[in-house]
Amino acid sequence: MNHAMQIRLKPAEGSVIRTLGLAERRGFRLANIHLQDAVGGCQLLSLVVNSPTRSVQTLKKQIERLHDVMEARIVASDATAHVEPQREPALAVVGR
Amino acid sequence: MTHASSSDSETTSGSSPRSGARVLVDALNAEGVEVIFGYPGGAIMPVYDQLRDAEAKHILCRHEQAAAIAANAYGRVTRKAGVCMATSGPGATNLITGIADAFLDSAPMVAITGQVATSAMGTDAFQEVDIFGITLPIVKHSFLLRESGEIESTVFEAFEIAETGRPGPVLIDLPKDVTLESVTSATPRPPRPPRTPADDTQLARAEWLMNAAERPLIYAGAGIAMADAVEEFRGLVERSRIPVVETLKALGSVHCDHPDFVGMLGMHGNAAANMAVQECDLLIVIGARFDDRATGRLDSFAPNAKVIHFDADPAEISKLRPADVGLNGDLKENLRRLCDGPIGTQAWRDICQTRRKAHAPRYDAPGDFIYAPALLRDLSIAAGENHIVTCDVGQHQMWVAQHWQIAHPRAHLTSGGLGTMGFGIPAAIGAKYARPDATVICVTGDGSIMMNIQELATLKRYDIDVKIVLLDNQALGMVRQWQELFFDENYSEVDLSDNPDFAEVARAFGVEAFTLQDREDVADGIERLLATEGPCLMHVPIDKQANVWPLVPPGKSNAEMMMESEQ
Numbered sequence: 027m028n029h030a031m032q033i034r035l036k037p038a039e040g041s042v043i044r045t046l047g048l049a050e051r052r053g054f055r056l057a058n059i060h061l062q063d064a065v066g067g068c069q070l071l072s073l074v075v076n077s078p079t080r081s082v083q084t085l086k087k088q089i090e091r092l093h094d095v096m097e098a099r100i101v102a103s104d105a106t107a108h109v110e111p112q113r114e115p116a117l118a119v120v121g122r
Numbered sequence: 123m124t125h126a127s128s129s130d131s132e133t134t135s136g137s138s139p140r141s142g143a144r145v146l147v148d149a150l151n152a153e154g155v156e157v158i159f160g161y162p163g164g165a166i167m168p169v170y171d172q173l174r175d176a177e178a179k180h181i182l183c184r185h186e187q188a189a190a191i192a193a194n195a196y197g198r199v200t201r202k203a204g205v206c207m208a209t210s211g212p213g214a215t216n217l218i219t220g221i222a223d224a225f226l227d228s229a230p231m232v233a234i235t236g237q238v239a240t241s242a243m244g245t246d247a248f249q250e251v252d253i254f255g256i257t258l259p260i261v262k263h264s265f266l267l268r269e270s271g272e273i274e275s276t277v278f279e280a281f282e283i284a285e286t287g288r289p290g291p292v293l294i295d296l297p298k299d300v301t302l303e304s305v306t307s308a309t310p311r312p313p314r315p316p317r318t319p320a321d322d323t324q325l326a327r328a329e330w331l332m333n334a335a336e337r338p339l340i341y342a343g344a345g346i347a348m349a350d351a352v353e354e355f356r357g358l359v360e361r362s363r364i365p366v367v368e369t370l371k372a373l374g375s376v377h378c379d380h381p382d383f384v385g386m387l388g389m390h391g392n393a394a395a396n397m398a399v400q401e402c403d404l405l406i407v408i409g410a411r412f413d414d415r416a417t418g419r420l421d422s423f424a425p426n427a428k429v430i431h432f433d434a435d436p437a438e439i440s441k442l443r444p445a446d447v448g449l450n451g452d453l454k455e456n457l458r459r460l461c462d463g464p465i466g467t468q469a470w471r472d473i474c475q476t477r478r479k480a481h482a483p484r485y486d487a488p489g490d491f492i493y494a495p496a497l498l499r500d501l502s503i504a505a506g507e508n509h510i511v512t513c514d515v516g517q518h519q520m521w522v523a524q525h526w527q528i529a530h531p532r533a534h535l536t537s538g539g540l541g542t543m544g545f546g547i548p549a550a551i552g553a554k555y556a557r558p559d560a561t562v563i564c565v566t567g568d569g570s571i572m573m574n575i576q577e578l579a580t581l582k583r584y585d586i587d588v589k590i591v592l593l594d595n596q597a598l599g600m601v602r603q604w605q606e607l608f609f610d611e612n613y614s615e616v617d618l619s620d621n622p623d624f625a626e627v628a629r630a631f632g633v634e635a636f637t638l639q640d641r642e643d644v645a646d647g648i649e650r651l652l653a654t655e656g657p658c659l660m661h662v663p664i665d666k667q668a669n670v671w672p673l674v675p676p677g678k679s680n681a682e683m684m685m686e687s688e689q
Contacts (some may be wrong), residue, residue, distance in 0.1 A: 039266050046257050051259055087437035093263045093283060 028057055029082040030107035033071040033089060034064065034097040043092035045071060051090060053080040058110045068096060072109035128255040143168040143301040146234070149277035151177045152311045157196065157555045159189035159548075161216075163209025164249060166236030168301040178205070181555070181584060184576040186213050188548035190220020190233060191574070195290075195512065195535050195552030198397035201350060203292070204552060205520040209236040211249030214295075215256065219542055221291045222260040226373065226539025228348060230289035232280050239299040240268055245575055254295045262290030270303035288315065288435040289348055320455040324370070326411050327447045328406075328430045328460065335404035335572050336468045338364045339427070339474075341416075343385065344371035344538070345409020345434055345530035349453035355408065358457050363464045364406065365474040367395040371538040372409070373431050374528035384474045385481075388416040389674045390520040392475035396680040399424050401473075402671040407431040409453060412442040413539070422679035432456055483525060491665035492595050492641050494518065495525040498565065498645050501591065501648050502527040509561040510535065510553045514546035514570030520670045533560075544573025550588040551580060561652070562587065566620050568594040578631035581657040589651050590659040596664045599609070603669045607684070608676070628659040636657040 035041040042061060049056060058074035076083065082100055089098045101107075145662055146169055150158070155178040161168040162182075173180055183189040184348065188206040208217050213237040224231040237243065238250045254266040263283045265276050273296075279324070280292040292486045332338060346355045352375055358374050359366055366376055367387040378384050385392025396418075399405070403425040417423040420442060431438075431445035432453055439448035440533030449456055485496040498521055502511065511526055512535040513519040519536055535553055539547040550564040571592055581588055598616040606614050628635035634654055638647045638661065651660045671686035 038259065039268075040254060043255070047258055068490065079441075084437060084441050091435065091437055093286075 027103060028074050028076045028105060028107035029100055030102040030109055031073045031075065031082075031086070031089075032101050033073065033095060035069045035071055036093045036096060037067050037069060037095045040072060042069070044092060044094060045089060046073075048088060048092065049073065049075055049085060052085055053077050054082075054085060058109050061109075066086050074109055076108055127483060135329070135592050135624030139304045139306050141168065141172070141301065142273050142296070142303050142305055143172040145270065145305050145472065146277065146296070146301065147172045147176045147275045149274045150205065153281050154202070157181060158205045158207055159183050159192040159196070159552065161186050161189055163213045163236065165210035165238055165298045166207060166213070166234075166296070168298060169234070169236065169296070170331035173530060178200070181449075181580065183548065183551070183553070184398045184579050186216030187219050188551070188574050188577045188580070189544070190217040190231075191223060191545055191548035191553035192555075193231050193233070194220050194224040194227075196230045196556045197224065197284075197289070198227070198535055199510065199532050199553050199556035201230065201285065201289070201348070201622065203281050205234065207234045209249065210238055210253070210688075211251045212248065213249075214253035215251060215541065218257065218260070219540070219544075221257055221293065223540040223545065224291040224538055224540045225260045225262065226538065228289050228344070229291070230284040231291040232277075232284050235293065235295050236301075237266070237295045237297040239296045241299065243297065243616045243647060244398075254293065257293050260291070261269070261293050262288075264293035264295070266295045267300050268297065270300045270305045271307055273300070273305070274309040278309070282314060288345070297407060314368040317365045317452040317455070318450075320411045320451045321449055322458055325456060326351065328449065331404055331428055331430055331447060332362075332406070332461060332465045335428075335465065336467050337402045338406060339402035340364050340366045341376045341399065341405050341407045341410055342366055342368045342372040343408060343410025344369065344531060345432075345453065346372060346375050349434060351409075351454040351457050352530060353485050354454050354457035359462055361463060362461045363471060364466060365398060365471060367391070367398060369410050369413065369538070370523050370536060371534075372531055373523060373534055374531045377529065378527055378595045381475065382471065385480050386523055388680065389418065390412070390524065390672065391416075391525075391668050391674075391680070392478070393481040393672055393683055393685065394474065396674070396683060397477055398474050401680050402427045405429050407433075408457070409433060411438045417442075418674045418680035419678055422681065459486060462528055470617065480613050489665065490641060491668070492638060492644060494661055494662070494664050495521050497591075497644050497648070497662065499525040499527065500520055500644065500652075501563065504652060506559050508559065509533065509563060510550075510557060512546050512549040512553055512562070512564045514564075514566040514573075515541045515543045516567045516568075516570060517595070517603065517668070517670050518565050518593045519565045520600075521593075524670075541593040546570060547574050547577045547581070547588070547590065550557075550590075551577060551586055554586050554588055561589070563591065565591045565593065567599065568592065568596060568618055568624070569598045571624070573626065578628055578659075579635050580658075582632040584620075585656050587655075588629075588657050589654070590657070592659060592661045593664050594624065594661060595664050595668060596621055597666055600670070606669070607673070624657065624661045633657045633659055635661060637661040637663070
């Protein structure tokens with residue numbers, strides 16, 4: 027099953043690769059990635075990941091404990107979960 | 123940006139210009155760092171130039187890996203971040219094993235690495251390596267500093283990250299030009315955030331499950347000592363009278379003679395402990411993480427139990443075993459408030475203790491060889507209450523876990539997660555600086571000692587009072603044991619019968635050493651080892667064929683233990 031996640035990152039060196047690397051090391055395949063600058067100087071990383079055996083809830087908690095991560099959310103979990111480039115109004119929602 | 127003079131020691135703080143290196147040293151002073159384990163080199167030279175004004179003593183280890191392990195051990199004992207330092211390139215990469223070890227065992231540690239100048243980064247410069255990138259998977263957090271004005275706040279943040287919550291290693295990579303830049307601003311050390319409070323709702327749910335249990339069992343992990351909650355844990359055990367099994371790194375959380383202690387669980391655990399886990403109806407997991415060496419085959423681990431899981435790290439709760447109740451608030455407060463009377467039945471306690479007695483180790487081994495378990499038990503008693511034991515990795519490590527009288531989990535330093543051969547001697551160095559008043563004993567093997575034997579020079583240089591017990595079976599014993607049991611006795615690359623004369627080697631480093639010859643010499647040897655002033659190595663030849671029992675075969679359930687009597 028695919029899981030779409032939205033992760034708000036501090037603008038810190040290595041934050042994106044740290045997050046992506048964690049997802050892969052924890053046994054998830056990265057099916058789709060999108061990164062864009064967001065309000066407040068942070069970055070919004072949108073991911074679609076899947077794993078036949080691992081819990082996406084545990085992955086979310088592992089991502090949340092990264093110090094560059096301000097917020098992580100699972101926004102959809104189904105076979106068709108996908109990410110699309112977000113527009114600014116959507117970013118404002120994520121940044122609440 | 124201007125380059126400050128290298129002799130700006132007259133500037134200490136405030137708004138006077140300071141070099142980035144000096145700012146780093148001032149920040150380490152503000153953090154109260156007492157000792158730095160390190161090794162100098164090109165890119166870190168501006169920092170070493172300023173160490174004369176550091177309040178910390180610098181210990182020159184003879185390999186950066188040893189510096190990292192010493193800092194790691196210092197952190198384990200003190201709960202304050204141990205500090206190690208190395209230059210760029212190979213200096214930094216040599217730290218990696220010690221950093222990874224700290225990550226897997228959640229030891230607080232700050233590693234500071236020199237880096238080539240920012241203008242040279244990304245050009246394949248001499249001794250340039252992306253240590254920030256290399257260590258991403260093995261640090262709690264890391265910083266690559268490109269601005270000297272960020273040094274002070276970054277150091278404070280690094281220590282806070284390393285020491286709070288679930289501890290871990292933090293890396294600060296410092297390009298050389300950043301350490302030479304002039305800084306005029308100063309950042310005060312911010313106060314630490316308060317500990318997270320207990321969760322009343324989850325505590326109430328945990329109490330409800332506990333009151334409903336007939337066969338409750340505590341599965342204690344290293345998180346108890348990390349949270350400085352050993353006294354609260356012991357109080358809980360006294361109130362609740364719940365039988366306790368401990369992980370390798372939690373040993374000593376209750377005294378091994380305590381009537382409710384059942385034993386270490388897991389691959390080389392006590393049979394009574396593993397049987398208790400299999401039969402309990404409630405498993406109260408405190409600061410443990412269902413490591414595979416503890417659980418064996420996970421889907422058959424504690425098959426009849428509901429689970430209450432306390433952990434500082436919310437990501438550990440329900441990671442491998444779903445928890446019926448999860449609590450990740452302040453462990454000290456949670457344990458203090460949990461349970462106000464006995465839980466479970468006396469019949470269950472009796473079963474646990476009867477089995478414990480039935481499976482107690484025997485020390486009357488036949489034969490003429492020195493029997494390592496008996497020696498370790500006797501040495502741990504002779505060393506008194508105020509001691510720390512460090513281990514390397516292999517059979518001797520498990521014998522220490524099984525037979526050493528461990529008084530406190532922070533008095534037993536063992537590489538549980540990474541299983542780092544070479545951990546023992548540098549860990550003993552770190553432990554001695556952490557607790558100078560304690561007798562520090564390193565138990566090592568003939569395979570492991572060669573991984574960091576150069577640290578005998580560090581012991582000699584600083585006259586560090588570490589007692590080394592080298593159990594020598596002329597083999598990589600644990601691998602040999604597995605090849606015997608699981609690979610049809612196909613002994614592949616485990617023979618070490620051409621070992622050097624270890625006592626001669628130690629003496630060549632200036633460390634007193636002697637070899638025990640016979641079983642009858644053990645008592646005198648222990649006395650001589652402990653009575654010797656300064657570092658000393660006791661070389662102990664043991665039976666090549668000796669194995670560690672019991673053993674849960676890899677991939678099997680803890681219910682399928684292999685016992686010595688069955689072989």
